[in-house]
Amino acid sequence: MAVLVAGGAGYIGSHMVDRLISEGYDVVVADNLSTGHRAAVHPQARFYEGDTRDAHFLDDLFAKEDIDAVIHMDAFSLVPESMKKPLKYFDNNVIGMIVLLEAMKRAGVKYVVFSSTAATYGNPERIPIHEADRKEPINPYGESKLMMEHIMKWVEQADGIHSVALRYFNAAGAKADGSIGEDHHPETHLIPIVLKVAAGQQxxxxxxxDDYDTPDGTNVRDYIHILDLADAHILAMEYLKQGHASDVFNLGSSTGFSNKEILDAARKVTGQEIPAEIxxxxxxDPDTLVADSSKAREVLGWKPKYDNVEDIIKTAWTWKQKHPNGYEDQ
Ligand code: UFG
Structure with missing residues (x-):
């Protein structure tokens, strides 16, 4: 039996595939390469180029491959873009989820682990955020992911497709050897942009x-290493296969860093001045997003290996130094 990673050519997906293969799983990747990179996909994974909104593409894939679980990472994920193009987000993310679940139903695939997000909480009612806390997204991206979570809930009771939604906080870093990493066009995320400046490309x-309701006025985020995220998916998938009911887990380090603190940490890691202006x-952008991740630790047995933001930035810097122009260099 194989695991299907939908969106396996993306930043998070490519690390997910790498991790699954290193753990001995047979892996199939589906990706339309709209934001992902073919070169990011591990050579041992079987790659299908296509769109999760395309039912024929999915039916064909499920007919050719013996899939027992899907890791669904195939969604647009940029907060600022979603503010400008909400329909693009609802179309790709929500319709993609519906078409994927319909195809899973036809193929008899019973398990899905879904990449959800801290953006489902909006401006949280308390910090750290617990899974049951109020969810009032303040951007279309977060709204689309919350809708996707709701869809999965109703489909479980009607169709027996069990799911775990993992609400990621801020994914960052790269595989330690710098062979795969983050490469978005355009890049909008804080750490890769800071490192672009450090590398003299910006x-x-x-x-x-700097007028947010936080100690230094800049937004506070909870950064989590991409391979720790990947590990949580494997635990969640095995949890479902053991017969547990659907559930939702936060994935964060439970420590918040302001944008200014990330800048300082990057200056330390890179030894570069990194000019910045307000x-x-x-x-x-919500003021602060910091996870309470104790549920994932207790229920799934998740133990993140990276507990220091400088170590996370170091891995992103290794990728940046080895691949200054991302996958274009390959
Ligand atoms: N930021 C800057 N300058 C930049 C880029 C970003 O100040 O050039 C700031 C943002 O305004 C924000 C912080 O850096 O305050 C982090 O921004 P990112 O774009 O790196 O990440 P987000 O927090 O907006 O979103 C990320 C993921 C989402 C996820 C969210 C959950 O992209 O998918 O984390 O916390 F939902």
Missing amino acids: DQLKIFG APRRGG
Whole structure:
């Protein structure tokens, strides 16, 4: 039996595939390469180029491959873009989920582990955030993922497809050897942009807002290493296969860093000055997002290996130094 990673050519997906293969799983990847990279997919994974909104593509894949679980990482995920193009997000993310679940139902596939997000909480009612806390997204991206979670809940009771939704906080870093990493076009995420400035590819960092309700006025986020995220998916998939009911887990380090603190940490790691200026807010950014991840630790037995943001940034810096222009260099 094989695991299907939908979105396996993306930043998180490619690390997921790498981790699954190193753990001995047989892996199939589906990706339309709209934001992912063919070169990011592990050579031992069987690759199918296509779209999760395409029922024929999925039926064909499920007919050719013996899939027993799906890891669904195939969604658009940029907060600022979603503010400008909400329909693009609802179309790709929500419709993609519906078409995928319908195809899983036809093929008799019973398990799905879904990449959800801390953006489902909006401006949280308390910090750290617990899974049951209020969910009022303040951007279309978070709203689309919350809708996807709701769809999975109703499908479980009607169709017996069991799911785990993993609400990621801020995924960061790269495989330690720098062979795969983050490469978005355009890049909007804080750490890769800071490292672009460190590498001399961009003049300066713009910090979007310093008038938030946080200690230094800049947004606070909870950064988690990408391979720790990947490990949690494997645990969640095995949890479902053991017969447990559907559930939702936060995945974060439970420590918050402000944008200014990330900049300082990156200056330390890279030894570069990294010029920065304060710019206006970009819209859709909650003040603070920090996870309570104790449920994933207790129920899934998840033990993140990276507990230091500088170590996380170091792995992203190794990738940046080895691949200054990302996958274009390959
Ligand atoms: N930021 C800047 N300057 C930049 C880029 C980002 O100041 O050039 C700031 C943002 O305004 C925000 C922080 O850095 O305050 C982090 O922004 P990112 O774009 O790196 O990440 P987000 O917190 O917006 O979103 C990420 C993922 C989402 C996920 C969310 C959950 O992209 O998918 O974390 O916490 F939902």
